Amino acid sequence: MIALDHEFMGSVAVADTLRSEAVQAVEDMRAMGLHLELLTGDTQQAAAELARQAPFDQVSGGMLPEDKLRRVEELIAQRKIVAMIGDGINDAPALARAQVGVAMGSGTAVARESADVVLIGSDLGKFVETVRTARKCRSIIYQNFYGTLTVDAIGMAMASLGFLNPLLAAFIHVTSELTFILNSARLLPVRQPPQSEAMEQPAAGIVRQQAA
Numbered sequence: 001m002i003a004l005d006h007e008f009m010g011s012v013a014v015a016d017t018l019r020s021e022a023v024q025a026v027e028d029m030r031a032m033g034l035h036l037e038l039l040t041g042d043t044q045q046a047a048a049e050l051a052r053q054a055p056f057d058q059v060s061g062g063m064l065p066e067d068k069l070r071r072v073e074e075l076i077a078q079r080k081i082v083a084m085i086g087d088g089i090n091d092a093p094a095l096a097r098a099q100v101g102v103a104m105g106s107g108t109a110v111a112r113e114s115a116d117v118v119l120i121g122s123d124l125g126k127f128v129e130t131v132r133t134a135r136k137c138r139s140i141i142y143q144n145f146y147g148t149l150t151v152d153a154i155g156m157a158m159a160s161l162g163f164l165n166p167l168l169a170a171f172i173h174v175t176s177e178l179t180f181i182l183n184s185a186r187l188l189p190v191r192q193p194p195q196s197e198a199m200e201q202p203a204a205g206i207v208r209q210q211a212a
Contacts, residue, residue: 016046018053025124026054032131035080039063039071041090068094085127087111102127137187144180151176 002009029036037058040047047061060071068084072094075082084091084098087107092114095101103115106122119126155172158164164172 016042016050018050019124022124023054025128026056028125028128029131030055030057032128032135034131037071039068039094065090065093069097072097085124086115087122102130133187140184140187143183147176147180147183 001011026036036056037060038047038050038056039060040050041063042050042061044061047059050056051059060067063071068091072082072084076097076099081100082098083100083102084094085102085104086092086095087104089108089110091103091107092110095103095111095114100117101115102117102119103111104122104124105112105118105120112118117130119130151172155164155169159169
């Protein structure tokens with residue numbers, strides 16, 4: 001409260017605010033189908049204010065380290081796959097207990113040592129990128145695995161019917177392997193031209209690159 005000469009002038013409120021990239025990261029994770037819970041040592045009122053800024057599924061305030069650990073264990077007991085993200089000493093027990101502990105690179109050393117994954121910096125959006133990359137890797141692994149089984153099954157059927165000779169078998173084998181290798185190559189990052197080279201090119205060339 002602020003007063004001047006015993007007359008009330010107004011009030012000042014102090015509260016934590018989420019970074020803009022954190023809000024976007026929460027929205028992206030919700031869009032990916034992830035269930036998000038905010039576990040914080042701040043008061044429940046402060047936690048509720050943070051929840052109004054980002055669409056968390058559940059918010060819990062006043063959480064001590066053992067409370068966070070207990071909540072992670074409850075989720076695991078419900079057969080949930082739990083990823084815990086934290087950066088403080090209070091997060092270390094929960095980070096170590098979760099199936100996937102993720103520490104922010106700007107956090108404490110204890111949190112980084114307790115986690116399975118350490119993100120560079122403090123941008124929560126990097127976790128979104130990590131999940132997307134992991135899901136894409138898993139999808140391609142499944143594609144290659146089931147593709148191999150399909151090709152082998154067709155090959156054995158053809159061989160049992162007498163339609164497969166050594167030359168054709170070698171051709172099918174090499175072709176399928178090259179197909180799976182090219183499919184895996186989709187995970188390779190697309191190289192961007194250096195900024196200096198892009199600036200030296202004419203505007204039409206830059207437009208063509210963007211369109212490509």
